[in-house]
Amino acid sequence: MIDFEPKYITFDCYGTLTNFRIGELTRELYGNRLQGADLERFVAFFSAYRLDEALDAWKPFRAVLINAVRRACKRMNVEFSEAEAEKFYLAVPTWGPHPDVPEGLSRLATKYKLVILSNAPDEHIQSNVEKLGAPFHRVFTAQQAQSYKPHMRAFEYMFDQLNCNPQDVLHVSSSLRYDLMTAHDIGIKHKAFVQRGHEPGTPYYDYYEVDSIGDLATLLGL
Secondary structure: OOOOOEEEEOOOOOOOEEEEOOOHHHHHHHOOOOOOHHHHHHHHHHHHHHHHHHHOOOOOOHHHHHHHHHHHHHOOOOOHHHHHHHHHHHHHHHOOOOOOOOEEEEEEEEOOOEEEEEEEOHHHHHHHHHHOOOOOOOOEEEEOOOOOOOOOHHHHHHHHHOOHHHHEEEEEOHHHHHHHHHHHHHHEEEEEOOOOOOOOOOOOHOOEEOOOOHHHHHOOOO
């Protein structure tokens, strides 16, 4: 059980709540040119370059995706098409939640104020949030913060807007690299790692590990 009463439960959105199907779409778009291990290398490079782009000064999310595709194509000697890369940006707001999310969030919302801190752009996030099936107290984006996670500035923006401190929240994410490492470093004591299978755990960062949002609700006694 989680022996803590947070003022807010704060969530990463893409990958944690929204089923961020970008690997699936990458295989669909590039599977006619790359196969097997080469295709999986492309998927991995695209993922790594997205993180690297997020570590730069803030730029529009569309540029993050398109730059990452361009760099992955160069790395794998695949012809780059901006129109093809644009398909990733257009697809993101159409994606809905992981199956466990609506029921788990609904349980949490009976007691807690739910907040999203996402690397999403403003023009995408509401479409994704509407598909989650639960009320959110506030929704913050990297565009509003002018900073992407894993930068601390994104978290600091959220704390300023909520007028709270790191020790007031329970932060929930399926990503150590984008969220939970920074959450640890900025002083968020209470963290939950949702095991979605796209990143390994790192126990040093001291979090509760759950397989679903429903499991998190159970740990909070709901």
